[in-house]
Amino acid sequence: MELAVVFSGVGGQGVVVLSDIFCEAALLDGFDVAKAEIHGMAQRGASIVAHARIGEKIESPLIERGKADIVLGFEVLETARALPMLKKDGAVVVNTKYIPPNITLNAQPLTQEQLLNMIKTKAGAVHEVDGFGIATKLGNVLVVNTVLLGALSALPENPVKPESYKQAIAARLKEKYIDLNLKAFQLGQESVTLG
């Protein structure tokens, strides 16, 4: 058994933290894990990608193009950018938020709809998650990540136990944020299982 997940988003959205928690959870389940991040010199606002591989024995963290089982996108444009990493019929979890890149006057930006269509034609299964909406309902936009993690945990191809995620989340957070995040995790799970 081996699972390769690509996390893709914009610097500042929490790509690194989320992929960390994913690996911590897998570690709790006894998997070997390796992950790597790809980001440039900016602190915020540029593309950022994390690769994570879990399995019995993992020798290197980077995933080959076309070999990722899952792409977890924090935003639609960055999700589309990660599509070449996805294997045929691979699954995509996409946060439907769109952060347009800083465009100059001449460039015609793509619309959110165009990007979502692009994702749908390339991927096997696409799970759209309104992370921002769910998080707003919970009263804290910062839990978007946990919603996405919940969604990731609910995919059938993901062998890591939901309990391990919860344990990994709790280990990362201050006491007072744990309940809120567990709720967000659950809503994320439901957004996939309930369709």
Next chain:
Amino acid sequence: MRSKIATDNPNSYLLLNGDEAAARGAVEAGVKVAASYPGTPATEILEALAEASKTFGIHVEWSINEIVAMEVAAGASMAGVRSIVSMKHVGLNVAADAAMTLAYTGVAGGMVIAVCDDPALHSSQNEQDTRYFALHSNLPLLDAANPQEALDMTREAFKISETLQLPVIVRLTTRVAHSKARVKISSINQNLRKAEFDKDAARWVMVPSNAIKRHRVLKSKLQEAAKIANTSKFNVVEDNGKQIGIIGSGVGYYYARSILDTKKFSWLKLGFVHPFPTELVRQFASKVKEIIILEELRPFIESNIQFLHRPFLGKDLLGLDEVGEFNPDVVREAFAKLGLCEKAEKLEALALPPRPPVLCPGCPHRAFYYALNTVRQFVNCDPEKCSGCDICEYICSFEKEKTFNPIKSRIRAVRLDPLSNMAVTCRTCKDAPCVAACPEDALEQSVENGTITVDEDKCNGCGWCITACQYGALTIHPETKKAMVCDTCEGDPKCVQWCPERALSFGGETEDKIVTGDIGCYTLGFMPPVNTLQTCLCMGAGISQAAGMFHAGVKDKIFAVIGDSTFFHAGMPGLLNIAYNKANVCVIILDNHVVAMTGHQPTPGSGRNLLGEQTKEIRLEDIAKSLGIEKVEVVDPYDVKATTKILREILDYPGPSVIIARRPCPLSIEKGPAREVLEECDACGLCVEAFGCPAISIPSKRAEIDPTLCYGCGVCETICPAKAIRSTG
């Protein structure tokens, strides 16, 4: 601080990146002193040690720069305890002077130099290969290819260092330093060495007579080191009795193992690479028919196995580049070409707009650059594009006089020759001659932006200003008989917006100033739409490059931009030098109180140390003055107007000067209330195209601010010509 690496649970697993793993290795080895200067991707080594420092009584410090860190670690080791110094590859150049001779004196307590190379320059200015520094300095080097190796090698390096009495380099690359993996930890060495300095002058005083002896000692130590390398557990042979043997070091080796059927090859993983384990490689080579060598960056192993006098498949024949880093895709391609694995499927890339690194929303550097970019702006015309249609004149007269009458315009389209036209208007000259020529003192030039205003009560219409202006920018109003001149519509000239040929622009002369840059977040100021910086070489270079340009005789005013931390690191000698050698350079210190790019480490200016403890706060203005700079100004970059005013003043200042632009990095403090765009917005684009805050976009007829991205700095509000932005708080 919760320390991950302080766990005392031998044989358990932790999820660690290469930096944290190296730090854990140092803790297991009983390190006593750790020094570093922040630099991606090596920063987290010291940060992880800092978190564990209280538990294990380790002295940790952000030194001022890498050579100071190297010397601090060397001193600790000379005094008998174990020490580690960590830095990125280019930091080793700064520390090289100490390292080269430290190889002669050697050390007493184990000393590890942990260096992170950055193949593919994820966050660096070059791709140097530290294995060659080991060769150059005669120091042993262990090359870690994953976090587990980073831990094991660091721990072992202390022992090797004590055996050889030499500092040992542990080399990581970005892919090791910033990859996380399951790492097995071991027990922690509790038997700390005593701090005692053996005052053996022949050993520590490197005057020629002593040093030449020590050079011989070094050479014999290297022979001993080669023996250790040949039997090192970090050089791993997997002899599968196959025809093809793969020799590799670094991450590429493991990419190959992930891609190939490992049973079909024999393998030699090199970890102890300098001195080169010649014997081991000879034995391995004798058992295989063909040799493939896999290593990132320069062909170090290749050049070391020439002694075999055997053909091998190296970079050239594999089609692998010395430039950039490996990834599984290029490694697969190389092996597929040899028919050793399947080819990857062709995947078409999607055409998507890039999202390059930018200065963050709310970044004070952007605000400062905006002031610097606009310090002398006027409406400029490109004669190649100007059709002489006169529309600018109509627009101007309508804007200013509510009538379409070119005679009342502040801009004039003129025919240069039968083929070209040009619109002329005020160029906001330095020491404007029109102002000097006016006998009635009716003209005044703004110190902030250089525009000229006419006091209509004083102006008597004599027209002397018209003769004084070599551009023909002034005219007399046909009815009031007073002088008229462009006021740039308060920074949003309407003629520029309406010019059908896009011949007009509001930018002014870029040739009248040179801006050298340095290493830090602010280097991103070279990118559009900011486009301020023109150089970036190495830490501290900008100031002295600017001095060189001045002495070369360039006409332009020269600014040298440097961050506060970089200034403390390498800018002070350059500043002293411009004062001493009288270079007319304005040094701009962007002071955000932290080393922002590497993740907000404190600087000597922040008044606290690595552990967050209170310490002496070093004031930049005091340093600048004491280094001989007489003109030192402090500005708040969020106050664009005041900043521009100082900049204009400096434009005319004839000697070396310093402007300290002081504002904390917004990522290190609480966000302010987000800004929103009002109906008054006419989508002029200034906030996006000239200022370039990434929180603002113009999706349709009006600008929009994304409230989740906005930091609430409020600078856009102050520069918006239509006053169409306000705070939501």
